[in-house]
Amino acid sequence: MRSHSWLAALAVVAFAVSACAGSSPTASPTDTPATPTAESSASAAPSEEPTEEPTEEPTEQPIESAAAGDELDFRLEPNSGTTELTSGFTPDPFSIDLRSGGLIDASYLGDDCSGSVTAAPDYDVRYTAGSQSLLRIYFVADSFADTTLIINAPDGSWHCNDDAPGRIDPQVDFEDPASGLYDVWVGSYEAGTVNPGTLYVTESATNQP
Secondary structure, rough: OOOHHHHHHHHHHHHHHHHHHHOOOOOOOOOOOOOOOOOHHHHHOOOOOOOOOOOOOOOOOOOOOHHHHHOOOOOOOOOEEEEEEOOOOOOEEEEOOOOOOOOHHHHHOOOOOOEOOOOOEEEEEEEOOOOEEEEEEEEOOOOOOEEEEEEEEEOOOOOEEOOOOOOOOEEEEOOOOEEEEEEEEEEEOOOOEEEEEEEEEOOOOOOOO
């Protein structure tokens, strides 16, 4: 009987040991990812700066060049310069080498105006009047080319000539000339031609082409 009791007790101990060995370890609670807060989400998202619509600065409208037109314009700089002459000037005649011709037909001015010229004057004469009663402007071509003269006087009037009396070269006379700016164009009677020659300004009636 005592041996059986000992064996029973031993069996109970063995069962308890085996039960402990076979039991699985208690699983530790897993960390659940934290739910992002609104603040963290906002900081993670790329910040969008408010964009401003580009403002257009006002630009000045380009001033249209008078040279682009198809008419003579005394406001343009002369092609070959300007001279200032005072009544009684010497030497008389004053002379300057020029070339006739251009792309604009001066006949639109009417009267005796003709020839092909540039939009800008070929030469400007700033004249100061005195006791002389005549101011004559004429052009002599180096060849027998037919040339013309178109002059805008100080009062804004137009004066034109093709042939001086008995000549092929042009001449324009101003009686009792006024002080001011005389804009001079030298035209080619035959369109598309360029003719070198000399422009003369005189106060003497004996000087002519």
